[in-house]
Amino acid sequence: NAGVTQTPKFQVLKTGQSMTLQCAQDMNHNSMYWYRQDPGMGLRLIYYSASEGTTDKGEVPNGYNVSRLNKREFSLRLESAAPSQTSVYFCASSGGTAYYGYTFGSGTRLTVV
Amino acid sequence: GQQLNQSPQSMFIQEGEDVSMNCTSSSIFNTWLWYKQDPGEGPVLLIALYKAGELTSNGRLTAQFGITRKDSFLNISASIPSDVGIYFCAGRLGGNRDDKIIFGKGTRLHILP
Numbered sequence: 099n100a101g102v103t104q105t106p107k108f109q110v111l112k113t114g115q116s117m118t119l120q121c122a123q124d125m126n127h128n129s130m131y132w133y134r135q136d137p138g139m140g141l142r143l144i145y146y147s148a149s150e151g152t153t154d155k156g157e158v159p160n161g162y163n164v165s166r167l168n169k170r171e172f173s174l175r176l177e178s179a180a181p182s183q184t185s186v187y188f189c190a191s192s193g194g195t196a197y198y199g200y201t202f203g204s205g206t207r208l209t210v211v
Numbered sequence: 212g213q214q215l216n217q218s219p220q221s222m223f224i225q226e227g228e229d230v231s232m233n234c235t236s237s238s239i240f241n242t243w244l245w246y247k248q249d250p251g252e253g254p255v256l257l258i259a260l261y262k263a264g265e266l267t268s269n270g271r272l273t274a275q276f277g278i279t280r281k282d283s284f285l286n287i288s289a290s291i292p293s294d295v296g297i298y299f300c301a302g303r304l305g306g307n308r309d310d311k312i313i314f315g316k317g318t319r320l321h322i323l324p
Binding site: 199 | 220244246251252253254255256259299301311312314315316317
């Protein structure tokens with residue numbers, strides 16, 4: 099049981115480049131989330147998907163787009179990366195029967211130069 | 212929007228000392244959660260609390276759901292080096308397991324040699 103898998107683990111982009119962060123969960127969870135973590139800022143919600151086919155903005159959505167490809171996969175896209183998007187990105191999922199929290203992936207460390 | 216005020220922001224303690232941290236809000240929560248994030252990893256659930264006044268232990272960790280439902284605390288007894296990391300409180304306002312969770316900004320625990 100892998101839980102939440104994020105790829106890649108590390109990425110360096112040049113300003114203006116685009117990329118997609120991938121996330122997949124194998125726990126049959128309904129809801130999936132994308133967070134960014136910056137020093138001193140905690141976890142800030144970028145986008146979330148309460149169920150397959152729906153997505154909603156979180157606290158800091160500007161500069162990002164998401165796709166809930168199916169129940170397992172939720173991707174985050176940076177169309178034109180900016181240095182302010184240098185951060186650690188976490189995907190999470192919830193909604194199973196085991197407990198009421200989120201299960202997080204191990205993160206993607208993104209640097210935009 | 213709703214906020215969780217987590218304190219302290221950071222702690223420097225000696226190995227073997229007890230640790231106490233807390234989370235407060237002006238909103239009433241139905242679920243309180245405590246997560247730990249090890250360096251380079253995603254947050255992992257430590258303790259989940261579902262009822263006001265509930266006191267739950269997980270090894271050397273003890274957490275309580277405040278009686279007013281607006282706060283929670285986490286205690287760690289006899290700290291050891293592997294306790295180093297960031298501790299996040301989190302709360303769920305709604306009663307549905309798919310309702311979003313709000314995270315505090317974290318308490319960073321350092322253990323002095």
